[in-house]
Amino acid sequence: MRALQIAATGMAAQQTRVEVISNNLANMSTTGYNARRAEFADLAYQQAQRPGTISGADGTMVPAGVQMGLGVRPTAVTFMPAQGSLSQTGGDLDVAIDGLGYLEVTLPSGASAYTRDGGLKRSAEGQIVTSDGFPLAAGITLPPEARSVSISAAGEVFAYFSDQVEPQNLGQITLAGFVNEKGLEATGSNLFLETPASGAPNVAVPGEQGLGMLRQGYLEDSSVDPVREIAELIKAQRGYELNSKVITAADQMLGATVQVR
Secondary structure, three states: OHHHHHHHHHHHHHHHHHHHHHHHHHOOOOOOOOOEEEEEEEOOEEEEEOOOOEOOOOOOEOOOOEEEEOOEEEEEEEEOOOOOOEEEOOOOOEEEEEOOOEEEEEOOOOOEEEEOOOEOEEOOOOEEEOOOOOEEOOOOEOOOOOOEEEEOOOOEEEEEOOOOOOOEEEEEOOEEEOOOHHHOEEEEOOEEEOOOOOOOOEEEOOOOOOOOEEEEOEEEOOOOOHHHHHHHHHHHHHHHHHHHHHHHHHHHHHHHHHHOO
């Protein structure tokens, strides 16, 4: 009774789908979060009779054959790169990426990570860091006596002082682009790591080589569509219920077989 195993793979697939949807809904308010999507493929087939098999002495050919599927399997859980809406915050260190690209930060190990979360902060040493304390790869430090900070659309950081008319250029924020964004490895805390599937990062000034521009005083909202996620949740729930009914039906059929005398 292969139906039991096939339906079990279907229930597991729908469970995975619900888990992905729940993660999306949990991150409705996460800055720069892109919705994830579970993708599936059918399992291998048992070829009881292959298409094109000769079925008679006169050369008659079977047009379709008998191919029994063995269920479904997950192939990927990918995120869908999409520009979230920009919300004005007024924060001098809040920057949203309007277009493609990621901010590059340096992890304690010295490795690089990438994020679209532009809710930047100032560390005790004056460095521009993420909410988790990871500094930007540009290594920009704000002087304690600076009265305000300005970040241009091209990523130039300027500090203004009370005793100076002209601002001081503190450094340049760059963006990193990838050939295959979906190949990045999500590690949590809104961070991604480079992988062989994503390709090497293409680092450039904002606005160049197809990368987006920076918008100071804005943050990028999550791209999760709650209405769409709820609709997907209902579909996944119905799919789970249908597969469970198949298991019930298969069990009843096996019970009828056992009771035959």
